[in-house]
Amino acid sequence: MSELTHDKMGRKVSLLSSSYKKPEDAWYLRAWWLRQRRFQLEKEPFCAMCWSDRKLITFATEVDHIEPHKGDYNKFRLGKLQSLCASHHQGSKKFEEIRGYSKAIGPDGTPLDPRHPIHSGKAPTGRG
């Protein structure tokens, strides 16, 4: 009974089922990570993206891997970290992980990320 919980649809699912929970989720519960996380938030208490995007100072509540580790334990342990507010952690960062590029725009109006489709010449300009 203790191994069972309910998913969003109210179905019974096993906590041990790998499709329900990614194995790397457990890494975030390790003492090592909790220490890293606290250290990062003490070192950089403000959201890195609020500052770079809008020169806003927002308290960070999340610690994010700048390069998504995608389940690679070495990247998880050695990857560079940044502090983010909750909305940035779930917002632009998720966009970047799903699309594979950042939508950050430079001062000249051109996307900063070389992976942005506009740099490949394939993106529709909307003007023909």
Ligand SMILES: [Zn+2]
């Ligand atoms: Zn932010």
